[in-house]
Amino acid sequence: MKTIVSESLLPRVAAGDERAVAECLDRYANLVWSLARRFTSDRSEAEDAVQEIFIELWSSASRYDSSKASETTFIAMVARRRLIDRLRKTRREPHMEELDVVMDLGTPGPVEATEAKDDAARASRLIKTLKPEQQKIIQLAVYQGHTHQSIADSLGMPLGTVKTHLRRGLMRVRTAMQEALP
């Protein structure tokens, strides 16, 4: 598969390069908007959230470290942190798919055609090696945004077991990402 390596924009954003800001928005607007729409069913809340996310991104661009993760992963992290905080404050479960849906990670999607390919593809390969139960818990918590308690209740599983699966799963993803670093 051909790998497309995109130029990092955040260092230029941090330096105040306005063209980089516009390019950054063009490149990542749909990613951030899709995340926001997945985390909230309220369109106006999603609009507020993405404005906050990008304001934070312009301010925090200098924190991006290409030795830690891809730019896409960093931006997804900034967006997720903001969306999770908003979700936690409203104390609502996100509007997402049913809990019993388990996604098949075997089908490559659009993100694999971008520079996020490295991190996301590594995460995908790693998650596929986990037990189905653990895959499902990671999907419910990370992708669908459910709380640990709601996952435990829905799956009839002790809360501690859910937390352990999540912690181990994320640590393994982290290790896989770091092993690939130069």
Place this chain on the structure above:
Amino acid sequence: MSGQGRLLDLLTSRATEGLPKELSRELDAALGRQTDIGPHDLDLAAAAADLAFASSASVTEAMPADLKQLIMQQARAHLYRRTEAAPTTTAAMRKRGLFDAAYVGWYAAAAMLLLALWAPWSSGPEEPAALPSLAEQRELLIAGADDVIQVAWARPATEEYAHVAGDVVWSIQRQAGFMRLSGLPANRSSVEQYQLWIVDPSRDERPIDGGVFDIPAGVDEVLVPIDAKLRTDNPTVFAITLEQPGGVVVSDGPLLVVAPVDA
């Protein structure tokens, strides 16, 4: 549970469901005590896993064009606040007749200069989003937000500021706004700078810092984006003071001009 186990639990929780303030403080303290794991490692791992699932789902929704344009406007305002152009640049541009809108001032001059610089790069199929001037941003905000507060500067009692005019617009939903000012005396930015304050009793007894700005000599009217340092949901008064360069955290200076918001 060991210190390391507790740290990983907190990092996992933050990366997936968020942490209340007390646990965030505990996490910060725990991160300060050990170095085996980076403070953002699990957040990045969760983001990568999220992207992996999103990739498989192949569900990407395009951001609405008007929202994208608004974010670009906010980005420009953010960058302008970081950019200081010399007043001589403004004067030179005025001589060349590069702008003539009555209320477009120093910041708009900077915007137009950047637009001029932008032009050679913006051709071709991958043209970035268009960049409106501050005046256009202000008009778009007024036209596009349904909660815009627009209040005039009250006539000041002191002689020096008696001719100050203009207004303030602020959108609570978008947390963005602009000051339009004429008649405010020019300041020497190396000695003192104007600072905007926003009184929001629902948030704090102390006014919110709305950002510092300059009034260059020879400019009749200036448009300044508001740089509120905190979320402002219930502004009751906008006020301007003159402070040391860079502004202050708490002002004890006199309020030079104010724009009260009617209840």
